[in-house]
Amino acid sequence: MRRAALLCAASALAASCGWGSAAEGGGEAAPGAPTGVTAEAGTATSVHVMWNTVAGAEAYEVYRGRTKVREVSGTERMVDVPRLRPSTAYVFTVRARDEDGRTGPPSREVRATTPAAAAEDRTPPAPPSGVRGRAAGSRAVQLSWSAAPDGTGVVSYDIEQGGTKIHSVGGNQTAAVVTGLRPGQDYAFTVRARDAAGNVSPAGRAVRITTPGADDGRATAPTGLRAGTHRADGAYHIDLTWVPPVTDGVITEYQVQLDGSQATALVFGGDAPRDRAEHTFYAGREAGVTHRVRVRAKLPDGTWGGWSAERTVTTGE
Structure with a gap:
């Protein structure tokens, strides 16, 4: 996307390239560029992309290079991009679109490399052990766990809250910070391990955390x-x-x-x-x-x- 931005730097070219951040067809500004974008290989053929919410976004467009590969509603902040090749490096960006169809500028580029394809493997990793956590202020928690054993190696860890996947980190990480929480609330988090073949472990022991502070609602x-x-x-x-x-x-x-x-x-x-x-x-x-x-x-x-x-x-x- 950086090369596209340079090629479209002149205002006359920006309109034709479609990457401008000004309002498209209206007096109001288009949504801003998504921040906090990350990409982690989920399996040998998929990558998990995450980002922060953009005010006024009705939908998000996820690009691999300059090709739009996924589109999700404004309620989502993550997506799995499937049908990739093993042992391949990819570049991703995310754009926000508002309810009037105005599309904002692309996010910064993030890179992820899929691991090598494993031999036929239907055995899931063992569940992560030693899951623990603590509040990191009134609106975030920090989680950590011990690496999960797997015959072919863990590619990523999924963090779930109430049975719903809310975050993902690479298989070489054993910690994560979950944000966007509320003060004075009780939360339960679990962690699952995922290998290159896409096998997912059972959830590890749930860790329960109460964020400090008070919230009168x-x-x-x-x-x-x-x-x-x-x-x-x-x-x-x-x-x-x-x-x-x-x-x-x-x-x-x-x-x-x-x-x-x-x-x-x-x-x-x-x-x-x-x-x-x-x-x-x-x-x-x-x-x-x-x-x-x-x-x-x-x-x-x-x-x-x-x-x-x-x-x-x-x-x-």
């Missing part, structure tokens, strides 16, 4: 909650709208509480709203019934944020 609570009702098919329904909390990532899952008990859970998926969310649910057939409602979001770190302010709504009004 206000910074992670949805705001601007509004509640109303409408009647349809002989029944009343409660209509909610709210503003998602500002977090390092996109909120895709919420819980709605009705009169102190969970009424429903909703998952928006890849089209999660960023500016204002809305949801409607069944509230019964009787008019004049007053209900209390509030909403909370599941945050990118896997914990639940604070509850929104509570609202009252009466069916039929």
